Amino acid sequence: MIADILRNYKVVAVVGLSKDPSKYSFKVAQFLQSKGYRIIPVNPFVDEALGEKSYKSLLEMPEDLQKSVEIVDIFRRPEDVPPIVDQAIQLKKKNGKPYVVWMQLGIINEEAAKKAAEAELQVVMDRCMMRERRKIDQKRRHRA
Numbered sequence: 180m181i182a183d184i185l186r187n188y189k190v191v192a193v194v195g196l197s198k199d200p201s202k203y204s205f206k207v208a209q210f211l212q213s214k215g216y217r218i219i220p221v222n223p224f225v226d227e228a229l230g231e232k233s234y235k236s237l238l239e240m241p242e243d244l245q246k247s248v249e250i251v252d253i254f255r256r257p258e259d260v261p262p263i264v265d266q267a268i269q270l271k272k273k274n275g276k277p278y279v280v281w282m283q284l285g286i287i288n289e290e291a292a293k294k295a296a297e298a299e300l301q302v303v304m305d306r307c308m309m310r311e312r313r314k315i316d317q318k319r320r321h322r323a
Contacts, residue, residue, distance in 0.1 A: 181311050184279050188249035189216050194263050195254030196220040198228040204254035207309040237266040245270050250279040260288040268298040
C-alpha cells in the first residue's frame, strides 16, 4: 500500500511545514521535492517554504490547488490532527481528492484515522514519507 501511494501520488500538501532547514518537516519536504513531488506548504505562520507559497489551511488554498492535492502529509501534534483530517474530508467530498492522509513518524490519532478511513481516505500513521520513499529507491537499486 505505502509503495503504491508513493509511486502513484505526487502532489503533497505538507501541513506544519517549517521554513527552518533544521526542522524535520523541512528536510522531508525538501527530499520529496527533490524526488519530483509537488510540495504545497500549509502553515499559518509561514509565507513561503521551499520556493512555494504557504497557505493557512487546506481550505484556504486556491481551488485549483485543492483539486490537485493527492496526499495530506501531517507534521502536527496528535491532538492537532482531527481538524486537519476534517478539512481533508471536506476536500475529498468536494473534489474526489485527496486520496491519502499521512501522519508522520510519531504521530498517531486513532480517532482521526477512523474518521478518515470512513470517508474513504487511505490512512498512514506513524511513518515517515522520506524513509518509506528511500526504501523504495533502495529496492529499485537492488533490482537494477
